[in-house]
Amino acid sequence: MPVADGNASPRISVVVPVYKVQGYLRACLDSILSQSYGDFEVVAVDDFSPDACGRILDEYAAADSRVIPVHFTENKGIGKARDAGALRARGTYILFLDSDDTLAEGALQAIADRLGETGDPDILLLNHVRTFWNDRVQESAAGEMLAAAGTDVFTALERPDYLTMFAVVWNRVYRREFYVDDHRFTFTDGIYEDALMVYKTMLTAERIAATDHICVEYRQRRQGNSMRTPGRKHFGIFQQYTRLFEFLDERPHLEPVRALLFERMASHFLFTLAREDRIVPKDRAEFFKLSAAQYKRYKPRGFVLPEGNQGTRFQILERGSYTAYSAMTFATHTRRQVVQRATKAKTKLGKTAYNRLYRLHLRRPVDEKLAVYAAYWNRGVACNPAAVYHKAKELAPDVHGVWIVRRTEVDSVPEGVDYVVANSPRYWEVMARAKYLVNNVNFPNDIVKRPEQVFLQTHHGTPLKQMGIDQQKFPAAAKGMSFGKMLERADKWDLSVTSNQHSTEIWERVYPCAFEAVECGYPRNDVYFRSTAEDVARIRGELGIEEGKTALLYCPTVRDYQKGYVPRIDLERFCRELGPNYVVLVRTHYFYGADPNLAALQERGLIKDVSRYPVVEDLCLAADALITDYSSIMFDYACLDRPIVSYADDWEVYSRARGVYFDILSGKPGETPGATATSEDELIEVFRSGDWNSTRATALRAAFRERFVQYDDGHAAERAVRRLFLGERPSPEVLPLDERTPAPAPTPFSTARIVRQRTGENETGLVGA
Structure with missing residues (x-):
């Protein structure tokens, strides 16, 4: 295939105006850069976008010389961004592509082929499809007309029907000499600029051709499209x-x-x-x-x-x-x-x-000094909402916080915390009247969010597995789910907390709603930067971890394709192979009930079953290392800068059934957090050989932390509270990663091997420690 020479002019310049599309920009650029036809350049114009678009463009440009970023120092609008891109373009042809749309597979090859067949016309008309959030695809109305043109070349006066095509500039390519040099076309200010440009260029062109190949996938955004914003x-x-x-x-x-x-x-x-x-x-x-x-x-x-x-x-x-x-x-x-x-x-x-009670409360004024909190479908005071609650008591003491809990969780509510039982009479009152709503999941469908209320969605993890509307492609994940109802619930969000740019981009795309991203870090992770050696020692003592032992926290996540908890490790063998200097803390997913096999192993003193331990952050602080598969706990644990071992024995099945955003087994910096294992034998060898804390594992962890421990620095809760309750810009500024000090590790590490005695029995300690 032809590939653009860095010095020669490419055949096609793809001009991409970029503004507030961080959730879609990667898909757009990937669709261009993955084309089979390679003789192109991408001129991407950052129209002073306030989000991460500029950084994304620079990242792509650093990785691929065909990407040429142009950064405006003020917002000028899509027309001026296109103009700048056209002037910067070196290609024989210019294709304008909006940054939330994508090129279809084989698009550039089809364009190049038809340009050659028609003798380089002034304009080549392209076919497209509309794509919707629910995976529906709608063909364009112009398909038959474009097919009828064949390889003919014509003018708009000769075939005026082609003036009735959807009047946008991205469903055609322009010969640069015709567009820039001969006629110096420029966009006018304001929206509907496409229609004017389309008609003027079509009526000026002396040679027009067409292809019915689907070249552009036009994304019908559920929200966020400027054309669909009234005013x-x-x-x-x-x-x-x-x-x-x-x-x-x-x-x-x-x-x-x-x-x-x-x-x-x-x-x-x-x-x-x-x-x-x-x-x-x-x-x-x-x-x-x-x-x-x-x-x-x-x-x-x-x-x-x-x-x-x-x-x-x-x-x-x-x-x-x-x-x-x-x-x-x-x-x-x-x-x-x-x-x-x-x-x-x-x-x-x-x-x-x-009912009459709820309707009555909905008629009453919103209480400006009332906040409602909930976590994990009302499972108690926990996670990011709990950290926000405690910081709000400090920074916004005049706002009274009330927690929603299940009746079965009442005994777990800390003393002094006001709470209501879900569906009780007072529950309907606080849900109807609270100014502030804070949750790490969604509130039920029957809750009406009033215009005066503000909902802070804190989430409860960084996405490795596919989320939101991305789950539609995976039956195991999507079973029984109404994605329309899911988006109606997400429509209630006003603010969405993120702990890294990866999450910001994913949430924006998979929940296409009108919320504001608050890039403040996860409030629950503040404890990892504020805890002391004394705190770590106290927690280990409460858990019964003997001094000098290496504690491994094993946290497997739920499998959508399985029912109930299915052990992935023979824990009895694993503990025996590692020897008595290790203690294994096992925490199953909260979706599962108590497991009798784990209880039996704990009774024998082989493991510690901490599945029902109320504060997972304490477990992380107590652990010397984490063993997990696809659980988002790996992103939180990375705050501590301690070893992480990925044990993924069912990676192929899980990734196909659930869908993932990157491969934790790839060994690539920024994807793999440390040592990996895909079988029980490999997992044992990771610890026996010392690979779990090797130089290579440490380097991988550093890259992983750079990507995912982006905003977590011990001040996330303060930033969230200032934005939600005080209406301020989130502050303080995020500390650079190398200036943060995580809680100290419990015990000094050794990278020495655990050797096997000639008798076949395990050494009881680390050799060479």
């Missing part, structure tokens, strides 16, 4: 079409297509007016009035109305009667909306909550 900016459509007809007026030879473009304009006005996510109700009458004025101004002589309801709408637009338009267009729509809203409200309130 006055949509009135810019009138100026764009004024510019188009001024362009036509200066070129009398284009008169044959004036009627077609007029119809496109009027249809675009009516389409925009009908969209609630563009024109708000109070602006509709004004928008209609301006549409009618522009209709009358530019209506060509002898214009023939389209057939059916659209023709009727055109007549009403010409009359300028907003009343008539409303009567025709909105009556049925309004009736349907009333029914839908009533049904939705009843569903939200649910069978239990839809």
Whole structure:
């Protein structure tokens, strides 16, 4: 395949304007860089994006010389970003690709082939599909028309039907000499700039060709698309079409297509007016009035109305009667909306909550000094919400915190902590009236989030396994799940805590909702930087870990493809092979109940079953090393800078059944946290050989920490509290990684081997320690 030469001009320049798309940008760039056709460059223009987009571009540029980042020092808008990219492009052709969209497989090869077959036209029209969050794919309406063109070359006057294609610049490529050198096309300010550019370039081009190969995957974002954000900016459509007809007026030879473009304009006005996510109700009458004025101004002589309801709408637009338009267009729509809203409200309130008591509390004012906390589906005072709760008592003492707990967990609530039992009368009151909602999972569907309430979603782990809408591809993970309901719950989030950039990007993409990322670190991990050697010794004493012993914390995660807890290790053999200088703490996932086999092993003194120990952070502080598979505890434990061993005996099955974002067994820096094992024998050998704490394992852990211990520094809870309760910018600033001091390790490590005696019995200690 042809590959771009660093000195020669590439065949294709892909220009990518970038702004607030950190959750989608990697997918966009990967779709380009993985193309089979290699004679291209990527000119990516960072339009002063406030998120991590600029850093992502620089990361890709450092890894691939075909990526050329351009950074603006102020936000200028997508049009100016495209202009800058076009001027920077060296390719024979320019393809504009939006940074939340992707190139389809084989797209660049298909483009290059058709350009060659048609003798390098000024414009090549491309096919596309629309992709939706629920994995639905919709073909474009232009597929048959593009296929009919074959290898023909034509002008817009010769084939005006091609002016009816979706008017966006990313479904065509432009010959750079035609676009930049000969005509110096530039985008105008404001939205709807695509339509003007499309029509001007199409009407100027002397040679147009087409391909029906699907080249662009156009992402229909559930939220976050500027075109689907209501406001006055949509009135810019009138100026764009004024510019188009001024362009036509200066070129009398284009008169044959004036009627077609007029119809496109009027249809675009009516389409925009009908969209609630563009024109708000109070602006509709004004928008209609301006549409009618522009209709009358530019209506060509002898214009023939389209057939059916659209023709009727055109007549009403010409009359300028907003009343008539409303009567025709909105009556049925309004009736349907009333029914839908009533049904939705009843569903939200649910069978239990839809009662007089809850409705009464929902009518009362929100209590500005009340916060509700919950964790792990009301399992008690724990995790990130607990750390936020305690810090809020210090920094926002006037806000009263109340915890939601299950009836079975009441005895676990610490003394002095106010709580309510889920579904009790007071529960409905605090849920209806609390200003602040803090949870590491979602609240139930029947909870109505009022506009005045603020929901801080703290999460409870860094994602290795695929989450949110990404789970749709994995039946084991998606069984019984309604992704629509899941996103309705996530729609209630206002703030989303993250501990690293990886999480920020993942949450933004897999929960396509309108929340703000708070990159403050995980509050629960503050303890790893604030605990002392005395704290570590105290916890080990409470757990009964003898002085001088090496404690290994074993934390396997749940398997979606299995029912119940299935041991992955013969713990009796494992403990015997390691010898008495090691003690193994076993913590099963909280989804599982008590395991009698673990209880029996503990009774024999072989392990310590800490599955029901209430504070997992204490267990991490007590442990000299962590053994886990795919549990997110590895990311938290990395804060301590102690050895992590990945034991993944079912990696192939798990990764196929659950889906993962990276390969912890790859051995790549930033993916693998330390030594690895895929069988029980390998796991034993990792400890017998000293690989668990080798130089290589330490280097891997350092890279892993650099990527994932990004914002955890002991001040995460303070940053979260300042953002949520005080409305401040999260502070203090995150400390550099090399300036943080984790809690000291319990015992000095040795990398010596555990050797086997000639008699076949194990040594009882470390040789050469």
